[in-house]
Amino acid sequence: MKIIAFVGMPASGKSEASNVAREMGIPVVTMGDVIRREVELRGADPADGGKIATELRQKEGMDAIAKRCMAMILEKMKTNNAHVLVIDGVRGIAEVDYFKEHLGDGFMLVSIAIDSPVEERFDRIVVRKREDDMDSIEKLKERDAREIGWGMGEAIAASDRIIENKSTLEEYRKNIRKLFEEMMTQDQACQ
Numbered sequence: 483m484k485i486i487a488f489v490g491m492p493a494s495g496k497s498e499a500s501n502v503a504r505e506m507g508i509p510v511v512t513m514g515d516v517i518r519r520e521v522e523l524r525g526a527d528p529a530d531g532g533k534i535a536t537e538l539r540q541k542e543g544m545d546a547i548a549k550r551c552m553a554m555i556l557e558k559m560k561t562n563n564a565h566v567l568v569i570d571g572v573r574g575i576a577e578v579d580y581f582k583e584h585l586g587d588g589f590m591l592v593s594i595a596i597d598s599p600v601e602e603r604f605d606r607i608v609v610r611k612r613e614d615d616m617d618s619i620e621k622l623k624e625r626d627a628r629e630i631g632w633g634m635g636e637a638i639a640a641s642d643r644i645i646e647n648k649s650t651l652e653e654y655r656k657n658i659r660k661l662f663e664e665m666m667t668q669d670q671a672c673q
């Protein structure tokens with residue numbers, strides 16, 4: 483089985499890649515769900531998800547979220563016949579190291595290359611209207627800085643593949659679909 487994790491700047495297209503996966507019947511584990519669950523448990527404001535994620539990493543280590551995702555990943559691997567599984571939301575190198583150690587050779591890290599300025603990413607976030615999204619460019623810049631502080635740059639540098647999202651959404655979705663098709667064919671050929 484191939485386990486593909488996507489890494490990229492906020493609003494670079496990770497959730498879109500997961501949407502394409504779901505449309506193709508590929509199971510997706512969303513790391514942000516761990517945070518959303520924690521927010522719910524604490525009765526906190528969804529906008530404080532970033533702070534809670536930082537706190538978990540400080541208390542339990544930089545790979546805390548990856549560790550908490552492992553049960554979900556193993557469960558999906560057991561209950562799905564798919565040849566590919568997607569992990570959405572790797573934010574740092576400690577998580578990459580954790581997954582490499584626990585998932586072995588089947589793990590592949592794909593980074594999403596963008597050249598959209600922060601203003602353009604913010605406009606996309608405004609259109610997306612996700613509950614936990616930030617409401618100003620300043621907050622997006624803070625989130626960029628926070629995630630870079632988690633070792634996102636090192637994670638991007640450690641990626642096995644790069645997929646560009648520098649043109650239209652259709653073009654990007656087409657490239658993601660091609661990647662998944664390739665992975666499914668490769669995995670079937672290995673069996």
Ligand SMILES: Nc1ncnc2c1ncn2[C@@H]1O[C@H](COP(=O)(O)OP(=O)(O)OP(=O)(O)O)[C@@H](O)[C@H]1O
Pocket residue numbers: 490491492493494495496497498499606607609610647648649650651652654
């Ligand atoms: N090439 C593109 N052209 C136009 N819109 C795009 C493009 N790529 C992504 N989008 C849109 O930008 C928004 C942000 O993308 P997406 O939600 O996939 O980012 P993300 O990396 O998952 O973000 P986050 O890190 O906040 O979870 C979405 O509404 C998506 O449809």
